[in-house]
Amino acid sequence: MSLALQTFSTVKDANAALQAAGTRYLGGGTLVVRAANEGDVSTSSLVRVTDPG
Incomplete structure (x- = not known):
């Protein structure tokens, strides 16, 4: 599995990127x-924001 x-x-x-299937937001x-890490293959891409303000 690649992430x-x-x-x-x-x-x-x-x-806009989060509209794709298998994409999740990575935040605190x-x-x-x-x-x-536990093997959940439903997520294929993580999205993060450098300046959420």
């Missing part, structure tokens, strides 16, 4: 990395 990490500078761009307090 892609996409980084965006704006929330608007990240939100999320359990998405834990799930991936």
Whole structure:
């Protein structure tokens, strides 16, 4: 299983990327990395924002 990490500078761009199936937001307090490490194959891509403000 491969897991892609996409980084965006704006929330608007990240939100557009989150419309794709299998994409999850990576932020503080999320359990998405834990799930991936445990073998959850429903996530294929992680999205993060460098400046959420």
